[in-house]
Amino acid sequence: MNPIITLTLQANLRYLRIASIMACNVAEIFADLACNATDIAEFCHAYELSVSEAFTNSVRYAEPSQPEKQVTIHFSSNNSTLAVSIIDTNPQFNPVTQAPDISCYPEGGYGLFLIHRLMDTVSYTRKDNTNILTMTKQATMVHEA
Amino acid sequence: MNISEKTVNHYTILSLQGILNASSAPTLRNYIAGLPEAQSLVIDLEKIEFLDSSGLGALVGIARKKKSSSAVMKLARMNDRVKKVFEITQAYTLFDIYDDVSAAAEA
Amino acid sequence: MIFHLDTTTPQPLGVVLLKKRIDSNNSSELQKAFTQWLQQTNNFVFDCAELDFIDSSGLGAIVSCLRKALEQHGDLKLAALGPKVAMIFELTKAKKLFSVFSDRSEAIQSFSTVSPK
Amino acid sequence: MKTLLVIREQESAWLLDQFPGIHPLLVPICNKPFIEFLVDFAILAGSEALRIVSDGGLRDVELYCANGSRWGVEISYGNINPADDTYTVIEKNRRFCLKERIMIISGFLFIRYDKKSDYTSLFASLQSGELLRCPHGSISLTGDAASVISPAGTLPFSLVALDSIGKYYELSMEILRSGLNKYVLPGYSSEADCYIGRNVIIPKSAEIQKPVIIGNNVQLLANTVIHANSVIGSNVIIDRDSVISGSIVMDNTYIGEHLEVENKIAAGNLLIDPESGSSIIMEDPHLLTAMTPSRVAGTLLRRVVHTFAATILILIQLLPWLLLRPIVGMQGKWKRKREPYYTALAGKNVTLTSTYIESNGSLSTLAKTLALDRFSLLFKVLSGELALIGNKPVRVNASIRLLPNRVAGYRPAVFSYAEAEDWPEFCIDTEIVEHYYAVHSNPMKDISMTQKAIFHRTYQNHCT
Numbered sequence: 001m002n003p004i005i006t007l008t009l010q011a012n013l014r015y016l017r018i019a020s021i022m023a024c025n026v027a028e029i030f031a032d033l034a035c036n037a038t039d040i041a042e043f044c045h046a047y048e049l050s051v052s053e054a055f056t057n058s059v060r061y062a063e064p065s066q067p068e069k070q071v072t073i074h075f076s077s078n079n080s081t082l083a084v085s086i087i088d089t090n091p092q093f094n095p096v097t098q099a100p101d102i103s104c105y106p107e108g109g110y111g112l113f114l115i116h117r118l119m120d121t122v123s124y125t126r127k128d129n130t131n132i133l134t135m136t137k138q139a140t141m142v143h144e145a
Numbered sequence: 146m147n148i149s150e151k152t153v154n155h156y157t158i159l160s161l162q163g164i165l166n167a168s169s170a171p172t173l174r175n176y177i178a179g180l181p182e183a184q185s186l187v188i189d190l191e192k193i194e195f196l197d198s199s200g201l202g203a204l205v206g207i208a209r210k211k212k213s214s215s216a217v218m219k220l221a222r223m224n225d226r227v228k229k230v231f232e233i234t235q236a237y238t239l240f241d242i243y244d245d246v247s248a249a250a251e252a
Numbered sequence: 253m254i255f256h257l258d259t260t261t262p263q264p265l266g267v268v269l270l271k272k273r274i275d276s277n278n279s280s281e282l283q284k285a286f287t288q289w290l291q292q293t294n295n296f297v298f299d300c301a302e303l304d305f306i307d308s309s310g311l312g313a314i315v316s317c318l319r320k321a322l323e324q325h326g327d328l329k330l331a332a333l334g335p336k337v338a339m340i341f342e343l344t345k346a347k348k349l350f351s352v353f354s355d356r357s358e359a360i361q362s363f364s365t366v367s368p369k
Numbered sequence: 370m371k372t373l374l375v376i377r378e379q380e381s382a383w384l385l386d387q388f389p390g391i392h393p394l395l396v397p398i399c400n401k402p403f404i405e406f407l408v409d410f411a412i413l414a415g416s417e418a419l420r421i422v423s424d425g426g427l428r429d430v431e432l433y434c435a436n437g438s439r440w441g442v443e444i445s446y447g448n449i450n451p452a453d454d455t456y457t458v459i460e461k462n463r464r465f466c467l468k469e470r471i472m473i474i475s476g477f478l479f480i481r482y483d484k485k486s487d488y489t490s491l492f493a494s495l496q497s498g499e500l501l502r503c504p505h506g507s508i509s510l511t512g513d514a515a516s517v518i519s520p521a522g523t524l525p526f527s528l529v530a531l532d533s534i535g536k537y538y539e540l541s542m543e544i545l546r547s548g549l550n551k552y553v554l555p556g557y558s559s560e561a562d563c564y565i566g567r568n569v570i571i572p573k574s575a576e577i578q579k580p581v582i583i584g585n586n587v588q589l590l591a592n593t594v595i596h597a598n599s600v601i602g603s604n605v606i607i608d609r610d611s612v613i614s615g616s617i618v619m620d621n622t623y624i625g626e627h628l629e630v631e632n633k634i635a636a637g638n639l640l641i642d643p644e645s646g647s648s649i650i651m652e653d654p655h656l657l658t659a660m661t662p663s664r665v666a667g668t669l670l671r672r673v674v675h676t677f678a679a680t681i682l683i684l685i686q687l688l689p690w691l692l693l694r695p696i697v698g699m700q701g702k703w704k705r706k707r708e709p710y711y712t713a714l715a716g717k718n719v720t721l722t723s724t725y726i727e728s729n730g731s732l733s734t735l736a737k738t739l740a741l742d743r744f745s746l747l748f749k750v751l752s753g754e755l756a757l758i759g760n761k762p763v764r765v766n767a768s769i770r771l772l773p774n775r776v777a778g779y780r781p782a783v784f785s786y787a788e789a790e791d792w793p794e795f796c797i798d799t800e801i802v803e804h805y806y807a808v809h810s811n812p813m814k815d816i817s818m819t820q821k822a823i824f825h826r827t828y829q830n831h832c833t
Contacts, residue, residue, distance in 0.1 A: 013168040020166070020195070045226055052197040056167040079709065080718060102235045105209035110198035110234050117233045140709075140718070140765060222464075228446075232428055237448035241461065244447065248463035275652070307653035308625075336649040339640055343656065345629045 011062040011069040023051035034139040053111040054086040095124040153250040162192040165200030191222035274310030294326025301332035331359035372411035378425030380477040415489035422447040476506015505530035538643030674812035675757040679750035702727035756782035789821035
């Protein structure tokens with residue numbers, strides 16, 4: 001069986017670094033194991049950044065009335081692909097993928113766009129009042145000719 | 146995140162060190178808010194280990210404020226990881242980006 | 253497609269204004285209509301000034317029109333090919349089969365100067 | 370010395386309009402990406418480092434050139450603003466420009482040069498300042514010369530501003546006619562004025578006139594004519610009786626039957642007249658087509674036909690397999706290997722068990738003739754992971770640069786078209802045959818091709 005790693009954190013920015021470092025390290029170990037791994041540093045950075053963005057979003061949209069809200073980060077793998085899901089119980093959201101109009105100096109709204117650009121696949125599902133944002137990226141060498 | 150400050154010419158040079166994400170971005174915003182509004186800035190990013198979109202948002206916000214108060218804000222010494230975030234979001238179009246702090250602090 | 257019979261020429265001449273596009277959706281229409289027109293005359297000018305696009309089946313339809321006209325000892329001449337349509341005619345070597353004129357009146361004129369067979 | 374290459378988005382925007390999806394610096398000129406000409410020149414001039422700065426995105430250029438280790442030169446990237454003048458650009462890259470001679474190439478320029486000239490000592494001795502200028506840019510030098518010698522006569526290089534599709538075409542023709550030995554061009558050249566890439570199939574009835582440049586994986590079909598002054602890119606098929614003259618056929622293009630492409634640029638389903646600049650998008654796949662996987666990847670009908678045929682084959686093979694598999698296995702001639710292979714979808718792999726039967730006994734020869742080594746793979750057809758007939762699956766391999774599933778028409782299958790044809794006399798031809806069928810096959814034809822493939826197995830001399 002492929003290893004499954006689950007990390008549950010309180011929805012607080014205090015734990016943001018734990019989430020993203022965890023993602024970075026899981027990605028590094030995974031890429032190390034995968035044969036013909038791609039540029040490992042880049043692979044890890046993509047995970048570190050994407051999980052950072054997703055976790056930040058989960059914390060931002062958590063309702064302040066429920067301070068004990070939790071965010072679950074779930075890693076699983078399949079052959080050469082690593083998947084990570086960010087699961088929270090926030091209200092449903094619209095996973096926009098559009099790039100913000102940079103010329104207007106936007107201070108936010110880059111998060112999901114970045115995730116889409118960094119990852120191979122991104123999917124969003126709403127089930128039993130939970131949001132599940134799943135992202136995957138392949139660790140084997142991909143050359144763009 | 147650590148911020149160290151020095152002054153060269155009429156520029157305040159802020160050297161950032163560490164992580165610039167959603168939890169540390171307020172630190173940077175507050176620090177800048179403590180400086181005079183029309184103060185021109187050079188932000189040295191060489192020692193930034195990690196930047197995410199919240200960190201980028203903070204930088205963009207500072208750039209917008211400086212622009213409206215006719216002050217200058219420049220970025221210096223972006224490393225590859227920082228560059229990647231700028232490249233994807235095309236945020237490089239909003240900044241003057243230098244590979245050297247002293248060059249940025251002239252003119 | 254707008255067809256009218258020009259009787260100012262020594263022999264009646266079918267002038268057809270082709271519009272927008274001729275592709276696999278409407279090329280059979282052209283072929284069907286052409287058999288009708290053939291009963292009135294055997295000399296034609298296809299005015300392509302308003303033709304924007306043509307694909308291989310449209311081209312096939314026009315070539316088959318030409319063949320039918322030739323079989324009846326007539327001719328089919330083309331006028332006012334736009335740059336894009338002209339490119340397709342050149343690409344497919346179909347241009348060599350046709351007499352091509354830069355506008356409609358020149359094409360009509362050509363039927364008067366050359367005595368029909 | 371170092372070179373600073375300053376490219377502004379505005380200067381090259383027209384090229385992006387013509388060839389959307391390709392970064393202007395990566396647009397091929399005579400089958401070589403434009404940036405490589407500049408890199409070559411920078412190296413000839415003695416540069417150890419090259420920095421490409423732009424006010425637009427450089428992501429694709431960065432992916433292609435990476436850190437420059439491929440050329441033995443250090444390549445880095447930087448950002449500028451559209452309004453920056455040369456002074457500001459140098460200031461923004463002060464660390465890079467420090468204490469060195471810098472050649473600044475500014476503008477979307479092609480530099481005519483001759484690889485046989487000694488530019489290194491020339492650039493070391495040239496006085497700093499602007500060397501050449503044309504309406505769209507310039508080359509200048511900063512820093513002190515080792516020993517100033519004013520060059521005799523004119524400089525042995527000149528500038529061409531690339532500002533229209535007509536210029537692009539003219540430049541390509543100029544290189545073809547008179548510059549082939551001045552630049553480093555891809556492909557091998559057994560005779561002058563003729564560069565041919567890998568996996569190029571030229572039938573006896575085809576005619577090719579020099580000068581010509583042909584890329585990799587190119588298939589010319591019967592009676593095609595390539596007249597002088599043509600550039601054919603990679604992954605190109607030129608179908609029967611078509612004539613190409615004075616034209617540029619870009620990568621991944623299919624040119625249909627009986628066509629005449631004269632003084633044009635064909636790029637995918639786009640046909641451009643360089644003289645007028647007008648272009649048409651072909652909606653008609655019989656004429657020109659961009660070869661994209663979607664066009665050939667499993668349509669529903671094909672899927673159904675393949676599944677049906679695979680089921681029949683499984684039923685036919687089941688009994689022989691049950692009988693022969695244990696015996697041949699016991700003889701130790703049944704070898705299996707599980708490895709990952711590329712699928713038709715970019716970024717996805719499939720693990721397949723490939724079987725190899727040593728055919729040096731009567732039973733194992735029989736097993737091989739009955740194609741029992743493909744028996745287990747047939748089940749992958751039912752699950753939709755493989756096609757019945759298509760391309761030979763390509764093993765995941767880090768060292769190949771062109772991933773098959775990024776190339777048009779790759780459809781991994783139990784049997785390959787190449788096996789069905791007597792065509793491939795050498796293994797190298799396999800790809801071409803498969804490529805041809807990627808465009809020319811249909812589900813019904815697939816059935817007969819599968820029969821042929823199985824039939825051909827009785828001959829041992831095909832390549833595997």
